[in-house]
Amino acid sequence: MSKLRVAVIGAQGRIGSEAVRAVEAADDMELVAALGRGDSLETLTEKGVQVAVELTHPDSVMENLQFCVTHGIHGVVGTTGWTEDRLARLNSWLDASPRTGVLIAPNFSIGAVLTMVFAQQAARYFESAEVVELHHRGKADAPSGTATRTAQLIAAAREEAGLPRQEDPTTHGLAGARGADVDGVPVHAVRLRGLLAHQEVLFGDTGETLTIRHDSLHHSCFMPGILLGARRVVDTPGLTFGLENFLDLG
Numbered sequence: 001m002s003k004l005r006v007a008v009i010g011a012q013g014r015i016g017s018e019a020v021r022a023v024e025a026a027d028d029m030e031l032v033a034a035l036g037r038g039d040s041l042e043t044l045t046e047k048g049v050q051v052a053v054e055l056t057h058p059d060s061v062m063e064n065l066q067f068c069v070t071h072g073i074h075g076v077v078g079t080t081g082w083t084e085d086r087l088a089r090l091n092s093w094l095d096a097s098p099r100t101g102v103l104i105a106p107n108f109s110i111g112a113v114l115t116m117v118f119a120q121q122a123a124r125y126f127e128s129a130e131v132v133e134l135h136h137r138g139k140a141d142a143p144s145g146t147a148t149r150t151a152q153l154i155a156a157a158r159e160e161a162g163l164p165r166q167e168d169p170t171t172h173g174l175a176g177a178r179g180a181d182v183d184g185v186p187v188h189a190v191r192l193r194g195l196l197a198h199q200e201v202l203f204g205d206t207g208e209t210l211t212i213r214h215d216s217l218h219h220s221c222f223m224p225g226i227l228l229g230a231r232r233v234v235d236t237p238g239l240t241f242g243l244e245n246f247l248d249l250g
């Protein structure tokens with residue numbers, strides 16, 4: 001069987017360099033391009049790339065994906081900073097290229113995906129919920145894509161269960177002290193040298209709290225998810241949001 005022809009965009013970055021090694025080590029894949037800033041996207045078509053793994057920057061991802069989708073190259077996207085407007089633009093490119101698939105994964109690590117699933121399950125049972133995400137000092141976006149997605153899932157689960165929007169009793173405070181409001185769920189972002197990627201989801205009700213914590217300790221934790229995404233996206237046209245869609249979570 002022929003090997004999947006894969007490119008990594010953002011190949012010199014923290015996660016991109018790890019992805020290059022992971023694709024090179026995968027028996028069923030061939031790394032045919034490793035692009036950094038300033039490299040021509042035409043390389044992707046010249047090398048016959050089937051799947052581009054996009055791990056760059058919120059300022060770069062849209063241009064890269066527009067090129068990929070319009071040239072029928074599938075995308076596995078870890079880059080964060082997604083908004084409704086950006087998703088709508090991506091969907092319009094996909095509509096015009098109906099056989100092309102794009103996976104956007106706010107987080108490729110199994111533990112982080114499970115954190116989101118568990119948070120979604122717990123949300124209906126607690127009066128209050130907040131998210132704290134902690135990352136390395138080099139991160140461009142806040143809150144993280146994972147924390148944003150987690151808060152959105154919690155908010156949706158609360159709404160489905162008929163819970164009211166959380167009321168904030170704060171009447172005196174500094175701007176930002178209560179975090180960012182993501183669909184009514186406060187999200188707090190910490191940036192600290194020495195950290196990689198960590199998240200705590202805090203739930204509280206009368207007389208008890210529940211904390212769900214996940215720690216990414218090395219970029220290798222994202223690699224099985226990236227490889228799975230590359231294998232699955234070629235048979236999954238359109239936009240898939242979240243790695244959980246490619247996992248058999250029951």
Ligand SMILES: NC(=O)C1=CN([C@@H]2O[C@H](COP(=O)(O)OP(=O)(O)OC[C@H]3O[C@@H](n4cnc5c(N)ncnc54)[C@H](OP(=O)(O)O)[C@@H]3O)[C@@H](O)[C@H]2O)C=CC1
Nearest residue numbers: 010012013014015036037056060078079080105106107108
């Ligand atoms: N979904 C997930 O599981 C994960 C997602 N991420 C996300 O991945 C993204 C990258 O993170 P990280 O590796 O830490 O960031 P880095 O800054 O370490 O790496 C990004 C790399 O992309 C390069 N780059 C920027 N623009 C382009 C472009 N147009 N073409 C090619 N290369 C480009 C940068 O070059 P230069 O240095 O010149 O700017 C840099 O080498 C972030 O959005 C982060 O949130 C990270 C980890 C896990």
Ligand SMILES: O=C(O)C1=N[C@H](C(=O)O)C[C@H](O)C1
Nearest residue numbers: 080106107139144145146197
């Ligand atoms: O920038 C990072 O490092 C990470 N970004 C992703 C996010 O924004 O959620 C995934 C993980 O947290 C690492």
